[in-house]
Every structure is written in C-alpha cells, then in structure tokens.
Amino acid sequence: MTWPPDTMQRAEAVLAHYPERRSAVMPLLYIAMREDGRLTEEGMRRVADLTGMTSVQVESVASFHTMYKRRVGAHVVSVCTSISCHLLGGREVLAAVSDETGVPAGETARDGSMTIESVECIGACGGAPAVQVDYELVEGVTPEKGRELCRWLQTLPPSPSLREGEESSRPVVIRSDDLQQRFGGRRSFDAGPPDPIGAVGPFPAFGPLGTAGGGS
Amino acid sequence: MTDRILTTRMEAHPADSHTMSRYEATGGYTALRKALGMKPEEIVAEVKASNLRGRGGAGFPTGVKWGFLAPARPRYLVINADESEPGTFKDRQLLERDPHQMIEGAIISAFALAVNHAFVFIRGEYSRSARRVQQAVDEAYAVGYLGRDILGSGFALDVTVHLGAGAYICGEETAMLNALEGKRGEPRIKPPFPAVAGLYAKPTIVNNVETISNIPWIITNGGAAYDAIGPEGSRGTRLLSLSGHVVKPGNYEIVMGMSWRDLIYGVGGGIRSGKGLKCWIPGGASAPWFTPEVLDEPVTLDDIARLGSMAGSGAVVVMDETTNVVAAALSIVRFFAHESCGQCTPCREGTTWLQRILERVLAGRGRPADLDLLLDVCDNISPGLRWPPAMTTICPLGPSAVSPITSIMQHFRDEVAAMIPGGVTAGV
Numbered sequence: 001m002t003w004p005p006d007t008m009q010r011a012e013a014v015l016a017h018y019p020e021r022r023s024a025v026m027p028l029l030y031i032a033m034r035e036d037g038r039l040t041e042e043g044m045r046r047v048a049d050l051t052g053m054t055s056v057q058v059e060s061v062a063s064f065h066t067m068y069k070r071r072v073g074a075h076v077v078s079v080c081t082s083i084s085c086h087l088l089g090g091r092e093v094l095a096a097v098s099d100e101t102g103v104p105a106g107e108t109a110r111d112g113s114m115t116i117e118s119v120e121c122i123g124a125c126g127g128a129p130a131v132q133v134d135y136e137l138v139e140g141v142t143p144e145k146g147r148e149l150c151r152w153l154q155t156l157p158p159s160p161s162l163r164e165g166e167e168s169s170r171p172v173v174i175r176s177d178d179l180q181q182r183f184g185g186r187r188s189f190d191a192g193p194p195d196p197i198g199a200v201g202p203f204p205a206f207g208p209l210g211t212a213g214g215g216s
Numbered sequence: 217m218t219d220r221i222l223t224t225r226m227e228a229h230p231a232d233s234h235t236m237s238r239y240e241a242t243g244g245y246t247a248l249r250k251a252l253g254m255k256p257e258e259i260v261a262e263v264k265a266s267n268l269r270g271r272g273g274a275g276f277p278t279g280v281k282w283g284f285l286a287p288a289r290p291r292y293l294v295i296n297a298d299e300s301e302p303g304t305f306k307d308r309q310l311l312e313r314d315p316h317q318m319i320e321g322a323i324i325s326a327f328a329l330a331v332n333h334a335f336v337f338i339r340g341e342y343s344r345s346a347r348r349v350q351q352a353v354d355e356a357y358a359v360g361y362l363g364r365d366i367l368g369s370g371f372a373l374d375v376t377v378h379l380g381a382g383a384y385i386c387g388e389e390t391a392m393l394n395a396l397e398g399k400r401g402e403p404r405i406k407p408p409f410p411a412v413a414g415l416y417a418k419p420t421i422v423n424n425v426e427t428i429s430n431i432p433w434i435i436t437n438g439g440a441a442y443d444a445i446g447p448e449g450s451r452g453t454r455l456l457s458l459s460g461h462v463v464k465p466g467n468y469e470i471v472m473g474m475s476w477r478d479l480i481y482g483v484g485g486g487i488r489s490g491k492g493l494k495c496w497i498p499g500g501a502s503a504p505w506f507t508p509e510v511l512d513e514p515v516t517l518d519d520i521a522r523l524g525s526m527a528g529s530g531a532v533v534v535m536d537e538t539t540n541v542v543a544a545a546l547s548i549v550r551f552f553a554h555e556s557c558g559q560c561t562p563c564r565e566g567t568t569w570l571q572r573i574l575e576r577v578l579a580g581r582g583r584p585a586d587l588d589l590l591l592d593v594c595d596n597i598s599p600g601l602r603w604p605p606a607m608t609t610i611c612p613l614g615p616s617a618v619s620p621i622t623s624i625m626q627h628f629r630d631e632v633a634a635m636i637p638g639g640v641t642a643g644v
Binding site: 019023057064125126128212 | 226230231232233234290299300301302303304305307308309312313333339340341342343344346347348350374376377378379380381382383384395396397398399400401402416457458459460461465466467497501531533535539543544547548551554555557
C-alpha cells in the first residue's frame with residue numbers, strides 16, 4: 001500500500017522545507033496518522049522510506065513523543081492536571097470525564113469513540129482547568145461541562161478515514177471556538193476572532209500537513 | 217515612559233491584531249526596513265546595548281548569545297515556541313495575537329546573524345498558534361518580507377513552522393535541535409554550545425518567542441531606549457503569566473521592580489474567595505517557591521535569584537491557604553517524572569522515586585523515614601541542594617524536580633510530617 005497521490009505531494013512539499021530529509025520525520029508522522037487515523041506500522045514504514053531512515057529509527061522518534069499514538073479513539077480528550085489546573089480542579093474534571101464515559105485515564109473506549117488522557121501543562125493556565133479535544137483547546141471547564149462534552153462527542157458521527165474516500169462524506173470538524181462556547185468558561189486571554197479551521201482526528205490540525213478541516 | 221512593548225497592538229485591535237494589514241497599519245515592518253539599511257554588526261550592537269535577556273527561562277543576555285556565533289556557514293535561527301513550563305502561557309498569546317511581531321523580529325535577527333533559514337518550533341498542542349503563525353508566514357512571503365531578495369536587499373530568508381509532538385524536553389535547546397534533525401529529542405552534552413555547533417553541527421541561535429518579539433521595538437527605538445526601561449538586570453518589559461488562586465489570572469506585560477504584593481494583590485486582584493496567601497511559585501514549575509515573608513521584595517530577575525529562586529519563564533502560580541502542598545508538589549514532580557527523557561540516571565530514577573514517595577504520603581501510607589528520604593533522593597539528583605542547583609545530569613530537568621520538594625520541606629515540613637502516620641513524633 002502506498003499513500004494516495006495528493007498525500008504524497010503534500011509529503012514532498014513538507015520534505016522540501018528541510019535541509020535534510022530526516023528532519024521531516026515529525027511532520028510526516030502526523031501525515032501518517034491522518035492517513036490511517038492512528039500511527040500504524042505501515043505508516044512508519046512509509047515515513048522511513050520518505051526520510052531515508054530505518055523503521056526502527058522512525059519508531060524511536062515516534063515513541064519518544066506522546067502525540068504519535070498507536071492506539072487511539074476517533075477523538076482524544078486530554079485533561080490537564082499540571083499545577084495550575086491541579087489547583088483549580090483539573091483532577092475533578094478528569095474524574096468526571098472518566099466516570100461519564102467509563103474510560104479510565106490513558107484508555108480508549110470499547111467502541112473506539114474516544115481516548116481519555118491526563119496531560120501535562122497545555123499552556124492554558126489562566127483559564128484553568130483546561131481540556132483539549134483533538135488538540136483544540138477549551139478553557140474554564142467544570143466537571144459537569146466535562147461530562148456534557150463527552151456526551152456530545154458520543155453523538156458525533158464517526159469520521160470517515162481517507163481511504164474510504166473523503167469526497168463522499170465530510171469529516172466532523174472539532175473547533176476550539178465551538179468547544180469554548182458549548183463547554184468553556186474563563187479563558188487565559190481574549191482569543192480574538194474565531195478560527196474556522198479545526199481538527200478532523202486525534203492529531204493537531206495544521207494546513208501544511210493536510211491534517212486540518214473546515215474553513216472556506 | 218513606555219510601559220508596554222509587546223501587547224499594545226493586541227489590546228487596541230483585538231479583532232485583527234494577527235493580520236498583516238493591521239500589523240502594517242500600526243507601524244509593523246518599518247523596523248525591518250530600517251534594519252536592512254543597517255550593517256548586521258550594528259544590529260547586534262543595538263541588541264547588546266538593550267541588555268535584553270532571554271525570556272525562555274535561563275535569562276541569558278541575548279546580545280551576548282548572538283556574539284558567540286561561530287563564523288561557519290550556513291547558520292540557523294530557531295525560535296523556541298515549545299512553551300511547556302507548567303504555569304506558562306505567555307508565548308501562546310504572542311503567537312496567536314501578534315505573530316507578525318515575532319516574524320519581523322525573526323527576519324531582523326536572521327539578517328543580523330547571516331541566517332537564511334529559520335525554524336519556528338511550536339509545541340504540537342498549540343495547533344491554533346501554529347495555524348496563526350503559518351498564516352502570518354504565508355502573508356509575509358506574499359508581500360516579499362520572506363523569500364529571496366527581501367525588499368530588494370539581496371537578503372534571503374525562509375521560515376519553516378515545525379510542530380512538536382508532546383515532549384516538554386524539546387524546549388531545552390539542544391533537545392530541540394536533535395528533534396529538528398529527526399532524532400529523539402534528547403538534550404546534548406554542552407559544550408559545544410549551539411552557537412558553535414547547533415543544527416546539523418552548524419552555528420545556531422535558539423531564542424524564545426518573547427525574546428524575538430522584542431527585537432522590532434529595539435531596532436525602531438534603539439538599544440539605549442530599551443535599556444532605559446525597568447531596573448538594572450531586568451530591562452524592558454516582561455510578560456508574566458499569572459495563574460492559580462488569584463482573582464484575575466492572565467498574562468500581564470509589566471515593567472519589573474514592583475513588589476510581589478502589588479503583583480499578586482494589585483495586578484492579580486488578590487486571592488480568590490478572600491482567602492489567605494500560602495505561597496507562590498515565582499517563575500514556573502522548576503522554580504523554588506516563595507512564602508508571604510518576601511511579599512514586599514521587588515519582582516526583578518536579580519532579586520528573585522538573591523532570594524533563592526528564579527524568574528524563569530515568567531509563570532507566577534499562586535496558592536491559597538487551603539492548598540495541600542504535598543498534592544501540589546506531587547503534581548509538579550509527576551510532570552518532571554513524565555517528561556524525563558531517561559538519558560541520565562539521577563533524573564530518570566530520582567524523579568520517579570520522588571513521585572512514588574509523595575504518592576504514598578498523600579495516600580496516608582507514608583513512613584516517618586520518608587521525610588529524610590525525600591531530601592536524600594533530591595540530594596542524589598542535585599548534590600548539596602543548593603540554588604542554583606548543582607548538576608549531575610546533562611540538562612536541568614532533573615534538578616528542577618527537586619525545587620518543589622525542597623520548597624515544601626523548607627516551608628511546610630510540619631504539614632508533610634502531619635500526613636505521615638507517626639511522622640510528627642518521629643521527625644520534625
């Protein structure tokens with residue numbers, strides 16, 4: 001199996017941004033996650049081919065970082081429990097989210113709908129406690145709002161994988177501003193105008209990698 | 217008297233401070249035009265004269281760092297946007313609300329340092345910040361502030377926005393360079409320092425987002441004008457992230473020199489629900505804690521250091537009188553245990569042991585000997601328990617985990633002892 005032509009084009013464009021091919025391993029791993037909805041052996045082999053690294057070298061980079069996930073649900077709910085969020089109830093939010101879904105921190109729901117995790121500081125301390133869904137931020141979350149967020153996630157239709165043909169069905173887009181409006185409270189700072197771009201899976205939404213959804 | 221440098225635009229124009237049109241309409245990119253008419257060494261001299269100190273945590277003078285750059289080519293500039301020190305969220309605001317300010321600073325810096333390729337290393341969780349910066353980079357390319365022959369000067373610069381993937385340690389500059397080279401983000405033994413052998417073993421400068429964002433103002437107004445703001449050793453303004461049990465958490469751009477009392481009770485609005493102040497962390501999770509007896513001391517880099525802590529990343533985390541300090545310390549120790557890259561034994565093993573001991577103390581299963589054991593483990597990570605810490609490790613991550621422990625043992629030892637069955641009679 002290889003990546004479809006438009007993905008390969010994107011990968012080559014990413015490689016062109018670096019003086020050495022190996023330097024593109026991190027962005028290419030995100031592209032691999034976008035292709036398969038998670039990080040797979042095959043995706044890592046593809047990244048190895050593109051960068052001139054061995055599969056083991058690619059895996060050693062992937063396993064160093066928490067965001068390259070081998071096992072992950074359709075969405076990842078990350079609850080911050082670092083110091084500022086800890087002081088303002090981050091652990092209670094995490095407990096509520098786990099209780100609501102029956103999914104312990106660090107685990108994935110049986111139906112694959114979501115992964116729940118406790119994360120270290122996500123730079124939203126002024127709006128603590130903070131949560132991210134697919135790395136889209138929502139600040140000022142209460143335990144009850146955390147429960148609501150999980151119930152809402154469970155109602156979302158499953159995102160189609162690229163392999164099944166993106167043209168036929170538009171993926172669900174998770175946007176920070178939507179989350180904030182529905183489930184958030186105090187923010188760290190005035191975020192300015194809404195961002196129309198959002199996440200389409202459990203990886204960061206970033207245009208140059210083709211991992212983003214929404215917009216015009 | 218200038219009291220703000222970095223946040224005036226975003227404050228005055230919240231709807232579009234991140235756009236090229238607003239940035240240019242408010243004086244943006246005029247510093248770049250001025251800089252391109254200067255000699256590179258003149259720009260370095262202005263930055264040296266400004267006495268700007270790095271805003272990432274170490275507080276090293278930026279102009280001095282630039283002066284270490286070895287002559288070899290090519291050279292690289294890496295902007296450290298891997299903000300992850302618990303309590304810190306200032307760079308996110310600069311990235312999302314005024315990305316052109318940082319990009320203009322990057323272009324000027326690159327010109328001064330003879331760099332033709334700069335990287336912005338943004339932590340993966342800051343996806344929105346990365347989108348804003350990429351949008352600004354695209355705008356800058358479109359009008360010729362980036363790319364070949366910038367404004368007809370013959371100078372060329374490419375900027376690559378690089379997303380991290382959830383490893384705090386990549387904020388350490390040599391770990392960041394390894395990550396950019398496609399390796400595991402493990403810190404390197406120094407020397408050589410990046411200015412001599414950095415990215416691809418070429419001369420490289422790594423500067424924090426806030427540091428670089430100050431450069432346009434310094435070029436427009438001159439290094440001497442910057443050096444005239446704030447007390448000696450803490451020149452310019454500083455963006456402080458205030459969080460925890462304060463009434464008004466947020467990022468505040470201040471001139472240093474005010475008292476902690478004015479910062480916490482004035483700027484921060486005091487403690488929530490009228491509670492009393494127990495302690496605070498003056499400069500991010502790595503910093504030793506302060507207690508109310510130093511409330512009237514000034515907030516400057518040198519005064520914080522004199523009192524045995526550090527201004528670090530500018531993160532002030534405030535704890536009220538109801539705070540369980542063991543649970544708070546555990547939150548920080550758990551962070552460092554999780555983020556240890558595992559290269560050095562004192563850090564890899566020590567942070568994990570500190571976490572385990574605190575967990576059992578918190579669960580009411582502590583042993584009287586744990587009081588001394590905690591400090592003994594700390595002493596093995598950072599011998600002598602001095603500040604600044606002695607190093608047994610490649611990078612400061614391990615010694616940073618010692619700070620919360622020595623803080624609670626120095627200020628709240630009886631509280632810790634009271635949580636241990638038999639602890640009070642055994643050891644205080």
